[in-house]
Every structure is written in structure tokens, then in C-alpha cells.
Amino acid sequence: MKGLGLLQLSRQNLRRRLFRTLAVATCLGLVTGILFSESLIAEGVQRSLQVGIARLGADILVVPYGQEMPVQTSLLTGEPTSFYMNRSVERQIAVVLGVERTSSQLFIASLQRASCCSGFFQLIAFEPQSDFTITPWLKSNLKRPLGSDEVIVGSKIFTPEGGELLFYGHRFTVAGKLEPTGMGLDAAVFIPIQTAYLMAAESIVKAERPLAIKPDQISAVLVKVDSATLPDIVASRITRNVEHVSVITSVRLVKSVGEHLSGLIQSLFLLTGTLWAVSTLLVGTIFSMTMNERRREIGLLRAIGATGRFIFKMVITEAALLTFIGGLLGVVGGGAIMFSFSLLISKSLEVPYLWPTFVQVSEMIAISMAIAILTGLLASLYPAVVASRMEPLYAIRSGE
Numbered sequence: 001m002k003g004l005g006l007l008q009l010s011r012q013n014l015r016r017r018l019f020r021t022l023a024v025a026t027c028l029g030l031v032t033g034i035l036f037s038e039s040l041i042a043e044g045v046q047r048s049l050q051v052g053i054a055r056l057g058a059d060i061l062v063v064p065y066g067q068e069m070p071v072q073t074s075l076l077t078g079e080p081t082s083f084y085m086n087r088s089v090e091r092q093i094a095v096v097l098g099v100e101r102t103s104s105q106l107f108i109a110s111l112q113r114a115s116c117c118s119g120f121f122q123l124i125a126f127e128p129q130s131d132f133t134i135t136p137w138l139k140s141n142l143k144r145p146l147g148s149d150e151v152i153v154g155s156k157i158f159t160p161e162g163g164e165l166l167f168y169g170h171r172f173t174v175a176g177k178l179e180p181t182g183m184g185l186d187a188a189v190f191i192p193i194q195t196a197y198l199m200a201a202e203s204i205v206k207a208e209r210p211l212a213i214k215p216d217q218i219s220a221v222l223v224k225v226d227s228a229t230l231p232d233i234v235a236s237r238i239t240r241n242v243e244h245v246s247v248i249t250s251v252r253l254v255k256s257v258g259e260h261l262s263g264l265i266q267s268l269f270l271l272t273g274t275l276w277a278v279s280t281l282l283v284g285t286i287f288s289m290t291m292n293e294r295r296r297e298i299g300l301l302r303a304i305g306a307t308g309r310f311i312f313k314m315v316i317t318e319a320a321l322l323t324f325i326g327g328l329l330g331v332v333g334g335g336a337i338m339f340s341f342s343l344l345i346s347k348s349l350e351v352p353y354l355w356p357t358f359v360q361v362s363e364m365i366a367i368s369m370a371i372a373i374l375t376g377l378l379a380s381l382y383p384a385v386v387a388s389r390m391e392p393l394y395a396i397r398s399g400e
Contacts, residue, residue: 006310010317017290024283025326031275032330032372033337038268039364040338040356041345048182048354049257053250055181056130058103058222059231059285061248062093062238068246071107071220071252076352078156078187080122084217085245093221093241098229099238103130106196107219108211110189116169116207120255121157122188123167125196134190134225142176148195150175154186165189170199182346182354193218257351264349276375283379289317291387298390312388319380320373327372331365 015022062329063071063083071083087104094102106125111117126134128145134152138145146152151165151172159165165172172191180186191199200211225234235247291298298311338345339355346353356364 006311006314006317010314010321013213013294013314013318014321017203020286021146021322021325022288024322025155025329027282028323028326028372028375029278029329029333031272031279031375032269032327032368033334034272034275034330035371036331036334036364036368037338038265038272039368040361041333041349041353042265043356043360043364044342044353045257045351047360049254051354052181052183052185052352053254055178055183055185056131056222056250057136057224059225059250060090060235060238061224061250061253062221062223062242062245063219063248065244065246068248072248072256073184073350074107074122074201075184075253076257077347077350078122078154078184080120082107082109084213085219085221087216087218089242089245090218090221093223093238096234096237096241098225098234099223100226101130101132101224103127103132103222104193104218105133105220106213106217106221108194108196108213111207111209114208116203118159118165121167122184122393123191123196124188124259125191125193127193133222144300146175146192147173148192148198148285149173152176152178152190154178154188155180157185157189168199168203168211170195172201180354181352184351198204276371280375280379283323283376284382287315287380287383288386291315292381294387295390300386302390308388311390312384315380315384315387316377319376319384323372324369326376327369330372335361335365 052075061071067081067083070079071081073079074081084106090102090104093099096137104127106123108123108125110119110121110123112120112205128135134146142152149172151174153165153174153176153177155178155278157177159174161174161176163174165174167189172189178185189256197213197215200213203210221233223238225231231249234251238247240244284387301311302308342353355361
């Protein structure tokens with residue numbers, strides 16, 4: 001009664017009690033699915049922030065005072081926004097101790113449901129000469145500067161390369177598409193800043209609602225800090241030396257998302273922990289009841305030569321198989337839900353999301369399955385010990 005016989009016997013025992021097997025597997029699947037989904041959310045948000053901050057390329061973002069929340073929302077979720085300040089702010093920031101490079105950007109929200117615009121998008125106009133967000137991508141991918149009427153679009157904008165987009169009556173050609181970041185940058189359109197000023201001037205006659213932007217206005221200043229200085233120190237200096245601005249560091253942006261998400265993640269993990277404890281007790285109780293019902297079967301097995309060790313291993317094997325099925329159901333179900341509704345979940349939680357890498361997902365699957373199987377082993381340990389110690393004659397008589 002070893003090897004394959006043990007596995008076959010365990011499978012037959014589970015099949016004979018199919019309803020009970022499916023009920024327990026579903027319960028365990030629910031716990032495993034929630035745990036796996038939580039891991040996917042946490043890892044996906046973290047990866048999105050890493051990729052998005054790297055794409056942004058800046059240690060610090062300076063915006064007009066009071067606009068830190070709109071710009072954070074725009075960067076994280078792609079919600080279009082418009083705000084302006086005088087270009088002189090960049091010159092003031094450039095001379096602050098610890099600032100290595102600066103570059104201006106102009107944030108423009110296109111018009112919604114208007115004939116002069118292709119849709120409601122966040123337009124980000126950049127300075128080609130000083131930019132360190134889009135220019136590196138252009139050098140490595142497009143291999144040439146962006147034309148005056150060309151744009152680069154994020155991965156969530158479905159207009160193909162060579163296609164046209166219309167904003168404020170000005171026609172643009174899509175020259176390239178950026179790789180996904182999971183952040184609001186995926187829904188943004190990047191244009192040269194001089195073209196944005198020209199578009200604003202033309203909008204007086206071409207758009208339902210003109211753009212009131214002057215050539216001396218910008219929306220944000222991106223700042224790279226020198227390697228010898230901490231971004232937080234430079235941010236404090238900018239706050240002291242430049243009036244009427246708000247300063248956002250990349251660290252603060254990541255922290256704000258973490259704080260926003262931490263309460264939800266903690267609640268979910270608490271729920272998962274509670275469900276796990278209940279599931280462990282449930283599986284243990286069901287296996288104890290099953291062993292009582294199977295006294296005659298266990299007695300007969302002992303009578304024909306099965307050792308107590310074999311009975312113990314049989315119960316443990318059944319538990320491992322059962323929880324493996326439950327864990328598999330949970331991983332497949334949780335993964336399918338996250339894959340199908342990740343964008344909706346990201347939008348409802350107001351956090352960026354980028355699907356984790358294959359290696360990360362594999363690690364989470366392995367951990368989730370290990371927890372599921374461990375649950376079964378712990379829950380069945382006591383019933384297995386009790387079953388292995390049953391006296392054959394007593395077990396047969398008490399099971400009649």
C-alpha cells in the first residue's frame with residue numbers, strides 16, 4: 001500500500017464525497033483567490049509607480065500653489081487638467097542649490113464632446129531642448145526629433161502610428177506610442193511646447209472654446225537633483241525661495257499612493273486572515289467528521305495490513321489534494337478577475353496599475369498555493385493522528 005496506491009486511494013475517497021470535496025475546495029479557493037488578488041494589486045501598483053516615475057524622469061515636480069492634487073491625480077490616473085504659471089518660475093528654480101537640470105511642461109485638457117477635439121485627453125507639451133521625459137525615448141526609438149505637428153501618445157490611446165488626432169482644431173500625426181506604465185501617462189498625448197502655443201493661438205478661430213495660453217506660461221517644472229543632494233532638501237529650498245508654488249517629490253508621490261492604498265490592503269489582509277482561520281477550522285472539522293464516518297473503512301484497511309503510518313499518510317494526502325484543488329481554483333479565479341477588471345479596479349481605487357512581470361506572478365502563485373496546501377496539512381493533522389491510532393477491531397465494530 002505504498003506509492004501510487006496511496007495517491008489513487010486518496011483520489012477515490014475525494015471523488016466518493018464529491019459534494020463535500022467541492023464545498024471545501026470552494027471555501028479554500030475563496031481565501032486563496034482573495035490573497036492572490038491582494039498580492040497582484042499591491043505588486044501591480046508598486047511596479048506601475050517604479051516604471052512611471054522612471055518615465056517621468058524627474059526627482060521633483062513644481063506646480064502652481066494649490067495644484068498638487070490635480071497634477072497627482074492626472075499623473076496617476078490620467079484625469080485631464082489645466083493650470084498655468086509664469087515661465088519665470090523655471091529660472092528661479094534653476095538657480096536653487098542642488099538643482100542639476102530643469103525642464104518646463106504645459107498641461108492642457110482637451111475639450112470633451114467637441115468637434116475640434118478627438119476626445120478628452122491630457123495634453124502634455126514639453127521643451128525638446130531641455131526635456132528628459134520624452135526626448136530619451138525619441139532618441140532610442142524614433143531616432144529623430146519630433147516634428148512640429150507630430151505627437152507621441154501613451155499606450156491607452158488607440159490611434160495607431162501614422163493616424164491623426166485633432167485638438168483645438170489643429171491636426172497632429174501620431175509618430176509613436178510609449179510602452180505602458182500603468183499611470184496616467186498612458187492616457188496622455190505629448191506635443192512640442194511651441195506647437196502647443198501655436199495651437200492656442202489658432203484655437204481662437206478653430207475651436208468652440210479657445211485656449212487662453214500665452215507664450216510665457218507653463219504648467220510645471222520638472223527638476224533633476226544632483227547626485228550629492230537629497231531631493232527632499234532641494235524641495236525645501238525651492239519652497240523657501242520660490243513663491244506661490246507647490247513642490248511634489250517622486251518619493252512623496254509614491255508615499256501618497258501607498259497611504260491611499262494601505263488602509264484597503266490592511267482591511268483585505270485582515271479579512272483574508274479571518275477567512276483563513278475559519279477555513280482551517282472548517283477543514284479540520286470536516287476531516288474529523290469524515291474520519292468518524294470512515295471508522296469501518298479504516299478498520300478494514302488496518303485488518304488487511306495497513307499500518308497506522310499508512311492511514312496517517314492517506315489522510316494527509318487527501319488533505320493536500322483537496323487544498324491543492326482549492327488553491328488552484330482560487331489562483332485561477334483571482335487571476336482571471338484581476339486580468340479582466342484590472343483597469344476598472346485601478347480606476348475605482350484611484351491608483352496606477354501595471355500587471356506584474358511573469359516572474360513576480362509566478363512567485364505569487366507559488367506562495368498562494370503553498371499557503372493553501374499548508375492550510376490543509378495543518379487542518380488535517382489532528383484527524384490524521386486520531387485515525388492512525390484506531391484499533392482495527394474497535395474501528396470496524398464502531399463503524400457498523
